[in-house]
Amino acid sequence: MKRALAESERDVLTGLVSTAGARAWLDAAGRDGFVQAMLVSLQRLQTVNLAYGKTGGDLALVEVAQRLSDFAWEELGPDALVARTGGADFILASAAPLPRARWHWLAEALGRAISRPMLVEGEAIRLQPRTALIRGLSGEPGADLLDRLDQASLELQRSPVRRILWADGSHPARGQSAASLEADLIGALHREEIAVLFQPQFDVATGALCGAEALARWEHPKFGRIGAETLFAIAERGDLVTQMTEHVATLALDAACAWPDTMRLSLNVTPEDFALGRFAETMRRLIGETRFSARRLTLEITERTLISDFDDCAAAIEDLALDGVRVALDDFGTGFSNFRALKALPLDALKVDRSLVRDIARDRRDRAIVTAMIAMARALGMSVVAEGVETEAQLAILQEEGCDTFQGFLRAGPVSAKDMAALAEFA
Secondary structure (H helix, E strand, C coil): CCCCCCHHHECCCCCCECHHHHHHHHHHHHHHCCCEEEEEEECCHHHHHHHHHHHHHHHHHHHHHHHHHHHHHHHHCCCCEEEECCCCEEEEEECCCCCHHHHHHHHHHHHHHHCCCEEECCEEECCCEEEEEEECCCCCCHHHHHHHHHHHHHHHHCCCCCCEEECCCCCCCCCCCHHHHHHHHHHHHHHCCEEEEEEEEEECCCCCEEEEEEEEEEEECCCEEECHHHHHHHHHHCCCHHHHHHHHHHHHHHHHCCCCCCCEEEEECCHHHHHCCCHHHHHHHHHHHHCCCHHHEEEEEEHHHHHHCHHHHHHHHHHHHCCCCEEEEECCCCCCCCHHHHHHCCCCEEEECHHHHCCCCCCHHHHHHHHHHHHHHHHCCCEEEECCCCCHHHHHHHHHHCCCEECECCCECCECHHHHHHHHHCC
16 A cells, blocks of 8 residues: 655644545555544644643644554554644545454554644643544445545534544444453463564664564464553553563563674563553563573663653663663653653653654655764663665665664564574574
8 A cells, every 4th residue: 555645645733644545545555455444533622732832732733643654564654654634633544354343442542642742842732632433335435434524423413421432323332341352461471472573773884683572462373463562551440551561671681692692682672661650660571581691682762651750760760870881772762752861861761753754765855864872872871773675776875874774574574583593603
């Protein structure tokens, strides 16, 4: 479904696909057969505009757009449609034949991701979305599908409590109850259905394999692969986040113990990991149990994680840094750039998001932004990791600008622990 977009098919503010582009995408998907979509509406955006002005509202929209894009990439891959179709309305669509139950869970998980705190003029706010879902009819034009979603969204706005509604008017019908799915997850931890994939990372200058980022996946026997955001949304609902974090970290640390000492492991950290106040203690215990060198470990945090509780996050990070654990700031520059973090935290690296890397070979503004980020990192004594590198032209520019490490499909997508061990053997 990927194709080049005309300027009229790109939303100016967020960089997402516009309404015209969304209709064209949905038309093509409908002709090919299957399409499934959701309309995400931000009910309180007008309140943000009144409180902080249109600039504040625009910043919130940009942040939500980034969260949507990250979620779509994680859960659906690069071929999903992510569009802004109105002032506070966004579309997420897929041509993959996903079960109705999974599409509903994805909507719940996306709502969780969007509703995390965000900063507007230094204050933390939350935007709770309402989401209309639909399964397209065979050959249905994009305009008709969007109209049906709009009607469901209007019905949602009249409800004081409902957050998700199918466009056929049905109540949530996931095939399994939430309790059943949470029970599935408990069993999955013991049946080894929760796996860890590894996104290889390479040295920009030499091309040598230098590490990998661990990515959690649930290989559900009925619904297929479930990505990290949905997985942790289910875990949070079942009060299983701590068990999930320990399970994923242990698998990753165990696997990385067999890699050469020159290779690093990166683990993602969520806001929920810090919520209980024992994150540093837990990580130190897991490092000791697996006998993995703390100096080979990098924890990746996002600005969204820091917004939840900056002081607790900072304390845990500083504690682990004493053991030699490194810290990378992920997604910097894609939403609310929190320069406080650069000043207050013992950061070792900045990660350049794939959305900034995508057009650096053909857009001088994107290249200028990446150049500035690398220069700032250098001035602060930090290294730079670029995500989503897919072409030799992108890599050549990153090399010219002095980027240290890259990851992306140019060299390798996520691989299993077994395949990662094979790559590491020849590193």
